[in-house]
Amino acid sequence: MKKLITYTLASVLAISLVNCTEDFDDINTDPYGISDESLKQQFNNIGAKFPPMFANVIRIEPAWNYQLQHNLNADLFSGYMTSPTPFSGNINNQTYSLVSGWNQTIWTDAYDANEGNGIMPYARGVHEQVQTVDNENAIMFTYLSDIIKVMGMHRISDVFGPIRYTKFNDYETTGQYDSQEEAYHAFFTDLGTAIDELKKFEGIDAFKNFDASMFKGDVTMWRAFANSLRLRLAIRVSNVDPALAKTEGEKSLASDAGLLLEDNMEIDMGGFVHPLYTISDSWGDIRMSAEMESVLKGFNDGRLETYFMPALGNGVEGEYKGIRMGVAIEAKSEYGDHSKLGEYLKDLTYKDWMTSAEVYFLKAEAALRGWAGAGDAQTNYENGIKASFAQHGVGGADDYIADNTSTPADYVDAINPANDYAYPSDVKIAYNAAGTKEEQLEQIITQKWIAMFPDGQEAWSEYRRTGYPKVFPVVINNSGGEIDTDIQIRRINFVDSEKNTNGANVEAATSLLKGPDNGGTRLWWDTGSNTF
Template sequence: MKTIKALRIPLLAMMVLWLSACQELTDINKNPNSPENVSSNYVLTYSLVNSGKLVFGLGKNSSKIAAAMQYMQAGTNEGAAETNQYAWGQENWASYYDILRNVQIIYDNGVRDDNKLFQGIALTMKSMLFGLLTDLYGDIPYSEALKASTGSFFPKYDSQADVYKGILTDLKKANELMQNLTAKDVVSATSDVMYKGDAAKWKKFANSLRLRYALRLADKKAEMAALGINLETEFKEAAAGAFTSKADDATLAFLGTNSDNAQPGGPLASATFNWLTKPAKPLVDKLLQLKDPRLQRWANPVRRKWDANVTQATTKTVTNLFGETYSVVYVPSVASSADTNLYVGLPVGLPITQGIVYNKGNDVSVYPNEQNPYISFIHDRYRKNTDPYVAMNFMNYPEVEFILAEAALLGGFGATDAEGHYKKAVQASMDKEGALTATGFNFETYYAQPGVSYASAGNKQERILEQKWISSWFSIQSWFDWRRTGYPALKTGPVAQFGAALPIRYMYPTPNLDPKYIANYNEAVSRLASTNFIPAGQSKDHHYAKMWLVQGTSKPW
């Protein structure tokens, strides 16, 4: 017995030590960087910056939408066919859902901490990102998305109508949450890299997004009403609290201090300058026709200009309306087909062999790849690390005024004074680009032109949408506007892969091979409407299939 007692004492001590060690290991294994513990301030910075890069890339770097909306054309390299001929493939949405998972952390932490500002910001960002997804693809994983922690690994694809309902509901809730904040409802100014913790600006952003989506659903009022959403009420409520000046813009600047925060076209992020992107002829010609100073913000003059007034090649210094100087060689014009403008856009959808020599005339010189000097390049600012006129833009004041103008024209949204809002929108767009102070420019003279003024327009909706298209340079919103209205009336080039029509949606990512995932994917594809532009035998998961938003309409074609 003594022996047994003697053994019990050290055994008991060992058990106490073991239990104590287990408790210490449990404490040690609590990861301070895990989602349940990470500060929402850190997550907010990540979510904003990566959302900004995503939106910027959609409009400029991916080239697809920018080419479809004829802001630019690719040159002659291997990517030109996909861009200029609309030979689009499947598009991955993993980056969207990665950001959305982080936005969900912000919201959950906001609920846990009873921080209404964080909740409102999260709902606003969530709505913007899900809005992008459904605008691009159609039906998407929504109500069952972001729930892997509860075992939901194969979310259904919600109908587009239900997604829009959820977006408008969340934006309304965000507005309500941010109406009555208290001292504890704060966000770090350094973490909120867009609004510096200014709740009033976040509230305006939420309401401006409500305007965007209420108008986007203009042809679906009855269907949304059946779901309990009154678009006129949504619009009127949101209009009272939307952007009122450029100080409200939801934009992020590129800092340009390292490759992560520099503009993608700058030397920090790109090993070589991208000469591939050329301004497209439809936009350049329209801006030339209107004597629009924004052209000189967005494009460079040609390096060699055909000119009937010189008898030999002559180098001249050209100064644009903003005081920027360029060296241009004026060359005697020998062909009536030569484009003699100082700014020359690349025509839409040319075969590669024609794109190489466009406007080159009888010049037999060999120039570096993609550097035909008789075509303009996009402005040098897009090859810098940072520039005040290049930003990651979620939404801006001119868009709000264009929305109000079109809503007033259409009626049924409670908005009035279409012309007043239209004129404010055009002027605000000029102001955004710093064009109001261009040498010799007078806005009233510009606005009075028959091609600009509201009163002189035969089709006033087309007039509003044309100026909105110009204002949306390198933005994806013009694609969604065109799809809804058919304006501006853009035409395809001679080598468009699927005929005389522009694409209208992104194709879904390649489905996971799990049977549940494939079943959900197939159900979503079955709800798409086929069109005459989809070749026989191809899936309806196609960039020429009609999503619910434009089904039952004659738009855009």
């Protein structure tokens, strides 16, 4: 049975009416006069903090928020999508002139408690409210909130690097940053504690009324998700700290919590259309990327027809046609008729946080690295492909897996041949167990990249970590030399609101980076090479 983690937008709005105030420090007030004792008896004072946390890890509604939180940054930088719209005269994120007003939203959704935003303030609220309840089961909410917090905040760290995390709950130090290395160590600690401590709460349904999921607060599944997330983060740090990665990865692989190998972690969108469908179909602001065209068409991949729609014009009617990022665009009409995102988005009722396909690919890389309990790399690789095909209702997985000849196609621009690009790899589908570890890694990450679509944040992180798949360099670079065209964008600079209100701590955080506060500086785990 598919097990879902859900939130209903109606409940989010209802709870927001109770909990959100204009004052950042007053998110725990109750304007309706319900007694504190009544709230504590039913855990409502704790549970009311969860809907905003669920909502802000990946914002579903309004669509413009998703567009700024993910789409006009990570979705582009990952090689998944490209915008045909020349925002600001084509001087924008796509040409490496980073737009602070766009990128501010990423930070706001993590830290701003006003109007229902924020992950960290509401996680702190859970911790505070747990202390007021004289019930031995209350502590389970702390562990559950920590899992959601790590899910949201590792993504924020993977954008900016240093973040406000371990010192956030203390109001005296809430503005101080951790280095990314410190934050990741804290992520592992929080996940490990949650996985271990929640075991004693399996079978207790205290979270049921605040989960609104098909498994109604099933702690067993929460443990499996947390354990899978730990494996994701272990793989993330495998180049920069192999010992830490192996230790944490092998904990996941050996844990009685298990992994999400049959079920996806999915968030109910409460009846709203997936924001990517609105951005692509209604607004016309996003289209298929050149890289997706090259890989999916070259591989004769059956997921192509699910992920994207045939082009409508520009002399490529009926073809699946992508756009290369960072090219000269004068008007949306030039590339606007290229392939929209697939109609399947319109019918989705959920948003993935993690899929079983990703977990199989994590295991494949863990096996490649020799981690105990990972199993066989090729078997995990092939199971990952099968899981992705099944997720999207696409047949022919066995024939696809056996294909040892197809390679990504060269990209041909339908408008300007100056943008053509020869795909710089002959990576194939059929697993080559006799290849070098680097060659096997490219196969694993390329298929993982296909399977994780449309989660551009994870895809961009994995590209930066491994260099795979081969994301095309921009043609126009408006960064003023801050971002190397060939190395490509590595992070997003700290946002203006933080610089204006928390300047001293931002300055201290900048000293924790490997270089200046700009898009060309690598993150801690981004070593620029693999360690095989």
